[in-house]
Each structure stands twice: as C-alpha cells, then as structure tokens.
Amino acid sequence: MIDNSFIQQISENLRPSQILSFIWFDELNPLPEMKNISKLSNDKISNCLEISTSSYMRYLKKPELINRKTKEHILLLISLFKKGNRVFGSNNNFKDWLDKENLFFDNSKPISYLQFISGITFVNDRLIAMEYGDNV
Numbered sequence: 001m002i003d004n005s006f007i008q009q010i011s012e013n014l015r016p017s018q019i020l021s022f023i024w025f026d027e028l029n030p031l032p033e034m035k036n037i038s039k040l041s042n043d044k045i046s047n048c049l050e051i052s053t054s055s056y057m058r059y060l061k062k063p064e065l066i067n068r069k070t071k072e073h074i075l076l077l078i079s080l081f082k083k084g085n086r087v088f089g090s091n092n093n094f095k096d097w098l099d100k101e102n103l104f105f106d107n108s109k110p111i112s113y114l115q116f117i118s119g120i121t122f123v124n125d126r127l128i129a130m131e132y133g134d135n136v
Contacts, residue, residue: 010075012083023071029063030074031056037081039091048114049073076120080127087127098123 010018010033022028034045046056049070059066066074084094098111104126105113113119126134 010078010082012079012086014075014079019072019075022075023068026064028071029060029066030071030078031060031063031066034074034078034081037078037085037091039095044111048077048111050115073117073120076117077114080114080120080124083124083127087130 010022022030031045035042038045040048042053042056046053049056051059051070059070081091081094084098085091088094088097098114099109101107102110110123110126113123
C-alpha cells in the first residue's frame with residue numbers, strides 16, 4: 001500500500017520521470033491534494049479533467065478507478081497550482097488570474113486551457129515568463 005502523503009511532495013517543476021513513477025500505483029489518489037492545493041470547486045476540477053462531477057466523486061472514494069491519463073493530468077495540475085500560488089503570492093490571486101479573460105490566451109480565461117496537457121504546459125510557460133518580468 002502506498003502512502004498518499006508523498007503526493008504533497010510533488011514539486012512545481014514535476015519531471016516526466018516523476019509522473020511516470022506516480023501513475024503506476026493504482027491505489028494512489030491525488031484528488032484530495034488537487035482539491036487542497038487548488039481550492040477549486042468539485043465542478044471546476046471535474047471540468048478541468050473533462051470528467052463528470054459524479055465520476056470525480058467516485059474517484060475520490062475509489063482511486064483505483066482513476067485511469068493513468070487522468071492521474072497524469074491531476075499530477076500536472078497539482079504542480080501547476082503550486083507554481084501559480086507561489087508566483088501570484090496566494091491561491092486566491094492565482095485563481096482570479098485564471099478566471100479572467102487574458103490577451104495572451106486569445107482573450108480566453110487561462111483556466112479553460114487546463115483541460116489539456118498542452119494547455120497546462122502553456123499556462124506554466126506563462127507563469128515562468130511572469131517570473132522573468134513578462135507582463136502576462
């Protein structure tokens with residue numbers, strides 16, 4: 001049995017090798033940490049993962065039902081939220097930024113990009129740009 005506490009040690013610079021080592025554990029449940037770090041509603045988390053809220057609730061109770069692609073998606077979101085919370089100084093500031101239309105995101109809300117792995121990467125790249133002084 002794997003202890004979920006190591007999920008809390010996921011860094012904001014998660015490497016593919018780390019993701020691959022995490023996703024093979026069927027009993028690993030990253031959803032509670034996703035909820036904790038993001039402070040998003042169940043509906044918003046479900047939307048980011050492109051699953052129904054009922055599936056989200058089922059996955060909370062039975063982590064072995066989470067497929068590996070979804071688990072990878074969750075782990076990347078945890079990493080992104082850790083970085084975003086740090087860059088913006090708080091979770092509320094990061095969530096506000098995610099929920100506002102943004103010129104750099106074709107006047108879309110950055111949160112709409114979190115449904116895709118490439119979108120998470122794009123948002124992460126924007127956060128890195130902000131760290132280096134870009135006005136994103």
